[in-house]
Amino acid sequence: MKRFQMITEADARMLEQGSTVVLVAGGHITPLARDSLKARRITIVREDGDVDVESLAPVADVRVVALASDHTGVALRNAIRQHLRGRGIAVDDLGTDGHEPVDYPDTAAAVAVQVARREADAGIVIDGAGLGSAIAANKVAGVRAAMCPTRTLARYAREHNGANVLALGSTLMTPEEALAIVDTFLGTAMREPRYLRRLAKIRELERRAPERSS
Numbered sequence: 001m002k003r004f005q006m007i008t009e010a011d012a013r014m015l016e017q018g019s020t021v022v023l024v025a026g027g028h029i030t031p032l033a034r035d036s037l038k039a040r041r042i043t044i045v046r047e048d049g050d051v052d053v054e055s056l057a058p059v060a061d062v063r064v065v066a067l068a069s070d071h072t073g074v075a076l077r078n079a080i081r082q083h084l085r086g087r088g089i090a091v092d093d094l095g096t097d098g099h100e101p102v103d104y105p106d107t108a109a110a111v112a113v114q115v116a117r118r119e120a121d122a123g124i125v126i127d128g129a130g131l132g133s134a135i136a137a138n139k140v141a142g143v144r145a146a147m148c149p150t151r152t153l154a155r156y157a158r159e160h161n162g163a164n165v166l167a168l169g170s171t172l173m174t175p176e177e178a179l180a181i182v183d184t185f186l187g188t189a190m191r192e193p194r195y196l197r198r199l200a201k202i203r204e205l206e207r208r209a210p211e212r213s214s
Contacts, residue, residue: 007044012036018118020045041118056199058144058164059121060189066120068094068107070133073126073170076178080124083179089186092120108133108167112140115164122186123165130169137165141206144199149173151184158188162199 003022004011009032015021020043023029029037029044037044043055065084069077074096081091094110096102104127111123123145125133130147137145145165146157149172157163166185168178190196 001045006030007033007037009033009036012040012042015040015042017041019043022046041121056162056203057190057196058158058162062089062121062186064090064092064120064122065186066092066094066111066114066123068111068124069096069126069170070102070104070107070128071096071099072128073168074099076168076170076175077126079175080126080178080182083182104132105136108136108145109140112137112143112145112165116140116142124168124182125165126168126170128169128171130167130172134165134167137167144202148181148185151181154181154185155188158185159190159192160195162190162195162202 001020001022002015003024005024005027007021007023007029009030012033013036017040023044023046025046027046037055039061041059067077067081077093081093084091092114094107096107108125111125114120115123123137125137125145127133130149134145134147137143143165144161144163145167146153146161146163147167147169148154148157149169154166157166166182168181173181
């Protein structure tokens with residue numbers, strides 16, 4: 001992992017997209033570099049173990065979405081995929097196809113892993129109620145999945161809680177309602193420092209989880 005005393009914009013542009021680098025104690029990030037780091041989804045870990053809180057915020061300018069559903073959500077997933085591609089957003093459709101039963105932990109995990117690896121800017125997971133997929137996705141470190149049956153909750157999930165995966169229940173909403181929720185979720189940014197600080201505490205809970213189970 002690369003270590004820096006100072007990260008400039010030139011440094012930020014040379015780093016691999018989605019990578020993680022270390023900023024040594026007392027190190028500095030220039031303002032232009034900070035913008036480039038966020039755009040390239042690069043995580044900054046400080047030498048004392050803290051994570052630069054701004055790097056934890058969900059990607060504001062969503063360009064790539066990972067999308068998956070179980071067998072109950074195929075029709076809704078197809079509608080969302082068509083809608084997003086019509087808006088110029090790249091969609092990695094991870095299935096499932098057909099109506100043979102599949103398990104939601106598998107489809108949710110496929111999306112969650114892509115988001116955690118920063119191969120996708122955001123994720124959408126679908127099952128009958130959305131609850132199971134949200135629970136499964138949240139088992140992947142770095143993922144903050146929220147089941148949002150309304151546009152208001154979708155906005156709160158992003159703006160207040162930094163959700164990077166949206167869970168939807170295919171039996172709870174019409175396609176039109178779902179598309180409005182998706183647009184609200186992807187179009188809402190997280191900017192307030194007090195909300196960003198809370199993401200660092202969530203990250204710390206993830207790190208402490210093995211200690212609790214040992």
